[in-house]
Each structure stands twice: as structure tokens, then as C-alpha cells.
Amino acid sequence: MFLKNFLFHLGRYVIMMRTAFYRPERVSMYYKETMRQMNDIGIGSLLIVALISIFIGAVTAVQFSYQLDGTLVPTYYIGYIVRDSTIIELAPTITCLVLAGKVGSNMAAEIGGMRQKEHIDAMEIMGVNTAGYLIMPKVVAALFVIPMLVAIAAFISIMGGYVAAVPTGLMSNAEFVQGVRSFFVPYNVTMMFVKAVVFAVLLTSVSCYQGYYVEGGSIELGKASTNAVVFSDILILLADYVIAVLLTG
């Protein structure tokens, strides 16, 4: 039963995504919608991403300072650990988990609401490829904007680590800067962007899928919105593991 259900949803998801990437009826309309989505996803999420990132960096610095206390590991390693843990893991993963909650649930509710209010039917009857018009701009916008948000998150997170470590006396300014500049591997940044792109596609497409096929009333819409977050989060964490294995193997 589970397998049958899984295959049903997987098949429907693949068909939806294939339909979403048919040639647009009018590129200018899709472009406008993509710009609107970029604004909603990017500018709309900037504050929450910044807020979370600063604390991620701060907590990482404080925790590692505590763990390294009394060991022979040099203090400047805290800066190095904050930088790498942020770039490799925390910035892409935590940012996208948060975006799944904010942007993903919003997308599922928006598209689901349109389904329930017959807006999607109205567009279908006009001859609009609704999967294309409603989903493609969201996925494309996320593909551009989420990596930018992740990069900003990484930067702010390192700043958060600095704020938590230097003014409080855990380490000196010179030590933190030395740590941040030590053992830098540019490939880690590539890994961060690979994760950001994969997570962006996952969280937008899964959320759109949940909204696009919603049936029933407000309870089902609420469930779709919750499912969008839950399934996006699970898939992001699964993809995180797979990417980690593939790119570090």
C-alpha cells in the first residue's frame, strides 16, 4: 500500500514537473511572475534568514569555544570551525529548512487556495498551462534567489560568530580573523551552492505539488501546507546526506 502510494505521488510529481517546463505561452508574463516570486522569496525572507544566521554563527562559536576549552587546540580554530561548518552545512541546510517553513508553506497555501477557489480551473479553460504558469516561475525564482540567500546567510553567520566570540572575550579579533582565513578550501563554497540549488528545487517543487493537487476544504489546505513543510524538510535532509556522500567521497 505504501509503495503504491509512493509510486502514485512520484509519477504525478514527475508529470507535473514535466508539464511545468513546457514552452511558456507568453514569455513576458512568465518573466513578470518570476520577478514577483524573486521578490517574495528573496526580499521577503531576508530578515528571517539574517536573524537565524546570526544566531547560528554565534552559537557555533560559543559551543566550540566551550568544547575546546582546556585542550591543546589553538583558539583561532574557532573561527575556522565557524566558517567551515557554516559554509558546508549550516548555511545551506538551516536556511533551506527555514525557507521550507516560510516559503514552502506559503506556496502550498497560495496554489491550494487557487485550486479551491477555481482559479486554476479558470486558467485551464482559458488555455493557460497552469502547472507552467504557477510552478515554473516559483522554481526558477528560487533557483536564483535561494543560493543568494544562502551566501548571505553564510556571511552573516560568520559575522554572528565574530560578535559572539570577540567582544565577549572568548578570543581576540586577530585570532578570529586568522581562523576564518586558515585552511580555506574554495571547493566548500561550490558544495554550499550545489546544496542550495538542490534544496531550492526540492522545497519549491514539493510545496507546489502539495498545493496543486489539494482537494476538499480548509482542513485539506492546512494539511497540504503542513505536508509541504514536512516533506520538503525530510527531502532536504536526505539530499543533504546524499550530496555530502557524493561530493566528499
Place this chain on the structure above:
Amino acid sequence: MIRAIDIFKSFGEQDVLKGITTEFYPAQTNLIIGRSGAGKTVLLKLLVGLLAPTSGKVFYDDVDFFALNKRQVRAIRMKVGMLFQASALFDSMTVEQNVRFPLDMFTNMTRKEKLDRVNYCLERVNLHEVNDKFPSELSGGMQKRVGIARAIVLKPKYLFCDEPNSGLDPKTAILIDELIRSITMENNITTVVNTHDMNSVMGIGDNVILLYNGEIAWRGDRDQVMESDNEVLQNFIFASPFLQQLRDSAIKK
């Protein structure tokens, strides 16, 4: 003309439509009537292709709709306008943007040409100075009229209306009916209206089919409705005790 031939539709074990064969004519308001759950909405959704039949065919003129590929279906849909029960106006767009949406999506008209067409359609449904308003700022009747304006903006050959009078007061309902009928006649449109409003039947019912338990129980026009002795039709028309009393007193007299 639209022809439905031997349409069956089932949802799981439940047979909703059982062998519907009928024709809908141009320049006429073709009404599908029946009680709630009779299959009216399912039939309408089948006619516009939002649902696929379990078996049977739908012809738009001579074109078998369900045998078409996606591109051909889109081409047919460019000729279709639909008014939804709840109007289905896009909340985030103004009235003008709503009506202009099909033009933006499918035509190469200039901005001015589009605006002229939008204004013409809004004036045609007797709406003035509402271009910049949002759907939430309009009354139910006005929303229906915007819905009609959007449905006719691409000059459709076929117009479908799903319970256009639901939620409206009787006077506004009559206005909407008259609007649908006059637009149908003017533009030689094949209009299919799904309703259970007897005022609509008597006002604009050029060609009426009555659905009962997924089958056509009666067909005719508005002049034949009162003369018919079809039991299902009579039960449908005189459903309320008030109307039954009126009928009985008329018979006594």
C-alpha cells in the same frame, strides 16, 4: 454547436452520468437544470474538459474534443469562455488586470488595444469606473459581471456558466441572465448554463435539459416547461410547499 454523445462518468463505484446524449446550439442559451447532486456540474466540467468521461464523446462543431492533443485542446480553449459559480476572479489582480489577463497571455495586442477591449467588455456588462478595484471591493453581482467580461474578452465561440445566479438577489439574478442571453444572441455564441433557478429557466431557457439521477429526464424549451406533465420536471419546478399551494389553488380555480 456542442454535442455530447453517450457520456458516462463514474467516480469509483458511483455512476454520476449515465449515457447523456444532447446538443447545445449556437445563439441560444442552453440550460442544464436539475437538483443538487443530479450531475449538472460534472456534465459542465466534462464539456469544458476539466474532467474526462468514463466513456462517450464531446464534439465542438465537428471536432472530437477528447481525441485532441494538448496543443489542439488549447486551441479550442481559446474559443471558450467560462463564468464560474464564485466568479473565480484572481484576488491579487485588479478588475482591469483580471479582464486583461487572457489578452496579456494570448494576444499580441498593444497596451492601448488591450485597454480599449477591456473597457468595452466592462461597459458591455454595465460596469464603469471599477478598473482599479480589487475583486474583494465588489459586490457579488459585480463580481459575476467582471467574470462575464473576462469570459468574453477573447470573443469566445462557446460560453459556459456554472450557476451564474447563485448567491444573488432575484433582481440581480435576472440582470445577469439577461446579460448572458443578450451577449449570446449578439455574438452567435453557444452558451451552456448550469442552473437550478426556475427564473432562469423561464427567462432564458431556449433549450433546456433536466438531469435526474445522471440521466436526462426531460428536454424542451421555456414555453414547454409549464405544459409538460413530466413528473420529474413537475417535482423539480414545484419543489417548495409555497409553489405547490400556488399550483393547487390555480388548479382549483
